[in-house]
Amino acid sequence: MGSSARKKKEKKKDFQKTKLKVGKAKQKADNVTDTSFRSKSITVNQQSLTTTAPSSFSQFSHYVSLASSSKSDTQRKDALSYLTTQLSSQPVNASMPLPTAILLPKLIPLILDGSPAVRSQLLKFLRLLPPAEVGDRAEQSLLYTRAGMTHLSAPIRVDALALLEWLLEVAQEDIVTCPGGWVKTLKSFMSMMGWASSSGSTKWTSASRASFGKAGKAFPRQIIMLAKFLQAGLVEESSESLTSTSNGLFPLCDVEVHMIPARSNAFAHLNLFGSSRDEEGEMYIDREERQRVFATKFQPAVMEGLENVKKEAGEAGRAAAILSKALREGMVDYSGIDDTQ
Amino acid sequence: MPKKRVGALEKVDADLPNLQYKIGRDPKSYTEDFLNQYGQYQSQRDIFMASPTTATSSGIISFRNLIDFVAHVADCFPEDTAEFPEDLKTILTLHHAQLESELREKIVGSLVLLRRKDIIDSSSLLNTLFPILVATPSKTLRSLLFNKILSDLRTSNQKAINHRLNRTIQTALFNLLTSDRTSSKGIWAVKITRELWKRQIWTDSKAVEIMKEASLADNEKVIGSGVRFFLGGDKEREELEDESSDDEAIDVGKLKHQIGINKKTRKGKKSVEAAVKKVRQNEKKKNAPHPLNFSALHLLHDPQGFAEQLFSKHLNNGKSKLNLDQKLLVLQLVSRLVGLHKLTVIKLYSYFTKYLTPRQPQVTSFLASLAQATHSLVPPDAIEPLVQKIANEFVSEASASEVASAGLNAIREICVRQPLAMSDILLQDLVMYRKSKDKGTMMAAKGLLSLYREVGADLLKKRDRGKKATMGIKSGTIKERRFGEDEVGGIEGIELLEEWKANERKRKRAETGLPELGTDEEDEDENEAEEQAGWDNWDAESDASEDSGGWIAVESDEEINISDSEDDEPAAKKIKLDKSATPNPDAEKGETDQNPEKKVSKLATTKILTPADLAKLQELRLEASINKTMGAKTKAQSDRIKEALARHADDALTADQIEGFSKLRKSTKEEMIALAREGKGERGEHKSTQAIRKSKKEAEGKSTTNKEKSRKKNFLMTLGKAKYKQKRSLTQTKRVLQGHIERSKRGGKRGNIGM
Structure with a gap:
């Protein structure tokens, strides 16, 4: 039948020697593996390729933005942990790379983050912020x-x-x-x-708590x-500070009340x-x-x-x-x- | 920020749709859960309000979903969510420009949902959405809001007309237009009004007032859309109505047939029932009394003032910034108004003077407008120079044939409306063009001639007058019509109708075998039956007990605040078909005024004409006038004349009609092909006529013949029989052949019983 003839031909084909032609590249073998690759960019994780390394400040702000808006969980967590180590390792009296007024609004939304690791890292980070500015x-x-x-x-x-x-x-x-x-x-x-x-309904049953469990x-x-x-x-509050000042100079009692307030x-x-x-x-x-x-x-x-x-x-x-x-x-x-x- | 991955456990927790479903089933048990979610919504809202621009919808559950959830279950917890609609409104009004699009759409959708659940009312919804529609820079939001506003207005007017809502919205639109005439925001008022006009939701004069304000605005776009409404709004409305009436014609017979053949299922049964129901509904709709809709031009309060304002503001104003097309639109509207309401705007005619040259772009539109602006009460002095100018500029031996025919057509259209604008010298000169070689010019000149044979034969030369006119002048029946003179009394063509009716009666009696002239009583009976049929055709609701046939009580706006005063007469008196009690007042007057020697038709005074009668009357009038006009020898010609005569006086005159017969030039190849293809159906690929017919049949769901079936039968299925056929014995063959003969005598296997 016709089909078997075709199959025979196909089988034969495997053992035939391919003809080389002048001016054409050599034909590739059937079992060749394509090793060429294309990539838009090559990312090197740890090294900085610029001759002038970025300043610690710019790096810090970069990580802040990474932590607040990266798409990947791990990246956010890593950025946060970087920020944490940066803050904890800097000298005691050194000023912070970025003020709390910028850091806090950017990072506090992460408390609603889906990943637990990010949240726990955030809590660790927040404890490093200066209490007075919070x-x-x-x-x-x-x-x-x-x-x-x-x-x-x-x-x-x-x-x-x-x-x-x-x-x-x-x-x-x-x-x-x-x-x-x-x-x-x-x-x-x-x-x-x-x-x-509920303000509307009378309390009939105790909470069913279907969603909160x-x-x-x-x-x-x-x-x-x-x-x-x-x-x-x-x-x-135990008002020790108040009593201490009131014992001061006699005519000046309750001075604080009349002064320009210290808080913002x-x-x-x-x-x-x-x-x-x-x-x-x-x-x-x-x-x-x-x-x-x-x-x-x-x-x-x-x-x-x-x-x-x-x-x-x-x-x-x-x-x-x-x-x-x-x-x-x-x-x-x-x-x-x-x-x- | 894109969605973050949601862990399996969190998914269960964050299942708002599930909770929504549960609350829908049993709101009381899930109150706590709802309150928790509502708390979450509130805190998210606070975050959002603190910084609307920077707040992102991060987290597992976005603000958007929460809004959606609360909106869906808000009707179950009215007390808790009392401030929810207000929240949404403030968010939308304050931050609609910065909101991300999805959240914005969700808020709009939620507001509409709340409206559907009757938590907020229409006017508060529309008052929220409309300012945003006008103000927002986003195109998608605009289209969304536009759709929502329209659909809400439609639904709230669905069951009964919501006058209060309509009035508030109309006032808002009116104020939008009048508050700032230069801004283009008014376009939204026009769009909404036009759409609602089209759908017959707003049909009152207030909507027309809005459009009037729009046409008198300072912004070109607003002017254009307002004017276009007056020129085309009513046509659009009619078309929509036609469309909706003839969609989805269901063939119940076919469906029933199919059900009889196919396997009997419950689904099939249901579909038949649904189809029958739908057909019934359609029939009901078709027979429902037609709502009285006045055209926008008729609903105008002060057409004279409007026309004058339009003219002086947009046309006769050096500062007006309109371009030629827009000016033409305005001019069309002005001339339409002038012609329709017989207004007097004398300046308009001198305005035309400078545009009446053959080199003027779109001169045919100008000519059409001029003809449209002419009516019987325009002083002939105002038009005569214009006619003269058209004759001088357009109609000469030297000008091109199209130009000449356009000029002649324009002159004829003008003179139809005001015959006194023509002098005898000019007319005689123009009539000479009927000998022109060019067909268009020739026909235009003949049209003019035939017109003046009717309306002013004494202006023509004696040999051009024709037999009828000459005799009429001699006997004195045709008299010169003076300016401002109106034809007295009578209904045109009523005697034709009477004659036709008598003939019909004769014919019917002849058919039934009675003598041609019956007694009066019999006639009376017949008349009544006939009349009843005439009403029935037009109105299914009239029956013997309640004969308010054909009339609908049109409710006025005032009906909302019904006055309870007892001495008010019942508002809508039913008009009865009592013939003797209500003679037609107009016709009666006509009777007394007319010459006693002229025979007056009694038909209109003794009977109320049914709609069917009126239609017939129109038809007869047409026929008569066609017979009167000369030269309708071919069918195409008579068709054209018929078309011209059938045009209603209210219809606009277009530039096409002025160009008229100059189109009679040799048609291009494309036109010829289109003409040849017309009515031949779609011919997608090259196929034989047979094949096309077959596929058409198949598409219609018709069955094939036995021959076709046997041709299509699988070869292998026939193989066994074919083989067996060769081995049959003689008796077997005989039996088969005899069986075949018997079957064919019986008429098939089952036989044609009862045929």
């Missing part, structure tokens, strides 16, 4: 902290709590007084712990952080230039104000939740004890008379 950026940092606390993903929530812990350590006063810092953060706590209730181990930690936060906002934007609470704020976004400068807002808006929910947790005992129970202590201390001198209205 206070001015408290509002912005808190925005991302709150977003992290209400995030769908549980690990991000945990890391956001760690971020809040750091913020409370370095800028306790600013955190609770900045616009929205008190009420909104408390609200985030409520929703994170499942103690919030049982907080498990993280729950005691959340309670402890809430305790810390309440302590920061409600418990009075001292009249921010008047909100002269910004858009109008609602109750949630308001600044609560006084301790009494914070107490009042807490008592009217959050205390019932917190007390109720606390009762439930105490029954659970275990680690959560112990944490609840800390929280109730903080509550007692904070609200001990609250008169309950609402004189603002």
Whole structure:
């Protein structure tokens, strides 16, 4: 048949010698491997090919941008760890390559990053920033902290709590007084712990927590952080500095009050230039104000939740004890008379 | 920033669509979860509002998705999400320029979704979207907003006309146009209005007012679009209506047939039911009373003022920046208005003078406009010099034949509308061109001649007048028409209709075998039956009990604030078909005014003419006037005359009609090919006629003949029979042959039972 003839021919072809032709390149063997390659660029990882190496400053800013906007997880993490080593290894009194005012807004969104490694590296990095400069950026940092606390993903929530812990350590006063810092953060706590209730519906069942799941181990930690936060906002600072100065020269008492304020934007609470704020976004400068807002808006929910947790005992129970202590201390001198209205 | 990779665990957590679905099923149980998400939305919103430009949608869940989620479930938690629509509105109004496009579209979509869920109302939505539509520099956003605004207006007007909403939007559009006349932003007002006009959502005079303002704007684009609306908006509307009425003609019979043949499934049954339903709906729609739609030109409040303003602002103004095309558009509109409403804008005619030369670009459009601007109340003194000029410039032995025919056509069109603009010397001169060698010129001159035989035969030379006109002048029945004189009373062609009706009746009686003249009673009965049929054809809703046939109560805008005062008469009185009670007032007046010796038709005074009658009347009029005009020897000629006569007085005169017969030049090859191809169907590839016919049949879903089937049958399937055939015994062969004969006698295997 025809097909077999064709097959025979094909079989024969393998053993035939190819004819060489004048002026043509030699034919390639069938089993030749193509080793040519094309690439747009050759990347050398570690070496700098320029004759003048980039300055440490430019390298630092490069890594900052890499950390904040790179597409790959590892690259972001590596950039952050580079920044960390740079900051930790520099001499004590040397000024930072970039000021906190630039670094913090660029890097704080990484708390919402999907990769856990990046987030933990970010927390390590933030601890190296000078505490004094963080206070001015408290509002912005808190925005991302709150977003992290209400995030769908549980690990991000945990890391956001760690971020809040750091913020409370370095800028306790600013955190609770900045616009929205008190009420909104408390609200985030409520929703994170499942103690919030809808304004519309009556409470029928206890929280179903379909998406947040049982907080498990993280729950005691959340309670402890809430305790810390309440302590920061409600418990009075031991005013040693005040007493020390008042003992000074006799006629000059309460001088600080009449001097030009040392902190930045001292009249921010008047909100002269910004858009109008609602109750949630308001600044609560006084301790009494914070107490009042807490008592009217959050205390019932917190007390109720606390009762439930105490029954659970275990680690959560112990944490609840800390929280109730903080509550007692904070609200001990609250008169309950609402004189603002 | 592109999407980051999402880990498996996080995916479960971040499953917003899943949560949305669950909330949709059972909102109460998932309140907590919703609140958590809402909290997340709020914190993301705060981040965004703090720095709208730099905030990126990084992270696992973007701001966009959260907005989408909240918008979808907002109706389940009205208290919690009370401020959500406001948030979206502020984000959109403040930052629409910097927002990234996807987020922007999502916000717009969410707002529309909220509107659909009735969380916000239409006016607040439109008041948000419209300023952005006007202000935004982004083209995609503009088109998106435009579509959304239109669709929202359409849906809110779907069930009943939402007068309040329409009024607020119309006011907004009007203000947009009048607040800044020089800006091009007004184009959006025009676009929206035009679209809604086209879809018959806005059909009132307010929409026309908006367009009027647009045509009087200072921006060229706005002017152009406004003027175009008046010139073409109504046609567009009609076309859309035609389109929507004749789409999707479903052949139910075919579907039923197919179902009978194919396997019987539930799906097939359903599809037949759906088709039947659709056909019924279509029929209902077809028979629904036709809504009364006035054309935009008729809805104008003050056409005289409008025409004067247009003329003095755009045409007779040295500072006007319009180019020739735009000026021509405006001129067309002005002349249209003048002709339609019989306005008096005397300056307009002198304006034409400088454009009436053969070298002027688009001179035919100018000629058409001039003819259009002429009507019976224009003083002949104003037009006479123009006619003279056209004759001098265009019509001469030396000028090209196209030029001459265009000039003659223009003169004829002018004189149709104002016959007094012609002097006898000029007319006699022009009529001589009917001997021209060029066909176009010759026909144009003949047209002029036949026109003046009717309207002013005494201007013609005696030998040109023709038999009818000469006799008419002699007997005194044809009199010279004076300026401003109107024909008195009567309905043109009513006697023709009467005659036709009598003939019809005679014919019918002859068919049924009755004597030609019946008693009055019988006639009366027949008349009534006929009349009923006449109404029925046009309006399915009229039946015996409720005979408001053909009339729709047109509701006015005022019906929203209905006055409850008890002494108001019922607003829409139903007009009854009682013949004796309502004689036609116009016709009656005509009767008293007319000469007693002239026989007056009683038809209009004794009967209300049905729509069918009116259509017939129009037809008869046409026929009569065709018979009157001379020289319609060939079919093409008579067709052309018919077309010219059928043109309604409201229709615009175009440059094509002025060029008219000069098109009679030898057609180009392409035109000839197109003419030959016309009606022959699509011939994509080279095929035989047979093959084309076959494929057409196949496309229509028709079956093949038995012969074709046997031809197509697989060879292997026939092989066995063929082999067996050779081995058959004689008896077997006989049986087969006999069977064949019997079958053919019976008419196939099953037989033609009942045939």
